[in-house]
Amino acid sequence: MVGYAESPEEWQRQIDALHExxxxxxxxxxxxxxxxxxxxxxxxxxxxxxGPVKVDPRILNLLLQAKELYTVxxxxxxxxxxxxxxxxxxxxxxxxxDPAKARVPEPDKLAASAxxxxxxxxxxxxxxxxxxxxxPELRLDVGSVGKGYAAEMAARAAEERGLQSALLNxxxxxxxxxxxxxGTPWIGGIQNPWSDAGEKTxxxxxxxxxxxALVTSGDYQRFYVADGVKYHHIIDPDTLFPAxxxxxxxxxxxxxxxxxGLSTGLFCMEPEEGLALVESLDKVEAxxxxxxxxxxxxxxxxxxxxx
Numbered sequence: 001m002v003g004y005a006e007s008p009e010e011w012q013r014q015i016d017a018l019h020e021x022x023x024x025x026x027x028x029x030x031x032x033x034x035x036x037x038x039x040x041x042x043x044x045x046x047x048x049x050x051g052p053v054k055v056d057p058r059i060l061n062l063l064l065q066a067k068e069l070y071t072v073x074x075x076x077x078x079x080x081x082x083x084x085x086x087x088x089x090x091x092x093x094x095x096x097x098d099p100a101k102a103r104v105p106e107p108d109k110l111a112a113s114a115x116x117x118x119x120x121x122x123x124x125x126x127x128x129x130x131x132x133x134x135x136p137e138l139r140l141d142v143g144s145v146g147k148g149y150a151a152e153m154a155a156r157a158a159e160e161r162g163l164q165s166a167l168l169n170x171x172x173x174x175x176x177x178x179x180x181x182x183g184t185p186w187i188g189g190i191q192n193p194w195s196d197a198g199e200k201t202x203x204x205x206x207x208x209x210x211x212x213a214l215v216t217s218g219d220y221q222r223f224y225v226a227d228g229v230k231y232h233h234i235i236d237p238d239t240l241f242p243a244x245x246x247x248x249x250x251x252x253x254x255x256x257x258x259x260x261g262l263s264t265g266l267f268c269m270e271p272e273e274g275l276a277l278v279e280s281l282d283k284v285e286a287x288x289x290x291x292x293x294x295x296x297x298x299x300x301x302x303x304x305x306x307x
Contacts, residue, residue, distance in 0.1 A: 003166025148260020
């Protein structure tokens with residue numbers, strides 16, 4: 001985080017509180033590890049198929065927003081994709097440990113896992129703060145929205161503590177608080193997704209941010225190579241294989257969770273469909289970077305670029 005405070009002591013107080021907030025969200029949304037005395041998503045995945053599990057409001061609220069994003073993106077952002085995503089995660093980790101053994105999951109195996117990805121089977125009880133899986137084999141993976149949601153909540157908490165000018169970078173998810181003290185916007189960069197592995201990574205453009213979030217999903221972020229083909233981590237719910245429409249999609253929105261979820265959903269949608277969706281949303285802009293080096297942008301994207 002970069003920003004401004006009235007004193008070094010106040011700045012350190014904000015930094016410490018932000019770190020504690022983000023650590024708490026990380027542990028709550030972790031699907032791979034459990035923590036003593038904490039009911040997190042790893043526990044939810046393990047127990048919610050047996051009966052309702054009482055959860056922290058920060059989990060329930062994330063899942064509620066994820067359900068809304070599922071509807072907005074016509075199912076292309078689906079946190080109930082835990083089963084097929086777990087298969088891809090295992091194959092990717094194995095390939096990264098030993099590239100000579102890189103493999104691609106069998107389509108039949110993926111198809112079987114997709115039988116347990118229906119969002120309707122995720123039952124959220126807002127009154128009692130419980131989560132229940134109507135399908136015992138359903139599993140959640142909030143990687144498409146969790147980081148953005150955590151960044152948004154941490155930024156709002158910092159604002160409530162009095163922070164008025166800062167730029168948060170949470171694993172590449174940018175969330176601005178106010179402007180710089182001189183009134184000028186914060187600046188976020190759009191990484192060049194077409195840079196070669198050995199080339200120094202550059203930026204395509206600079207985006208002005210004022211109480212906004214900028215999130216990019218790209219095929220260069222997490223991937224492995226099998227038989228000369230790159231397999232990245234953004235899995236298309238329709239094909240169960242990495243989405244092939246774009247090299248990257250960047251989203252600018254007033255809410256980091258919204259921007260994060262949309263960047264994933266748009267990555268899995270055809271350009272025309274995604275553009276129509278963005279144009280229908282208030283204060284949301286997007287940039288699509290295609291594999292051939294061309295770009296498509298929403299009608300208001302240009303207005304946010306640093307000149």
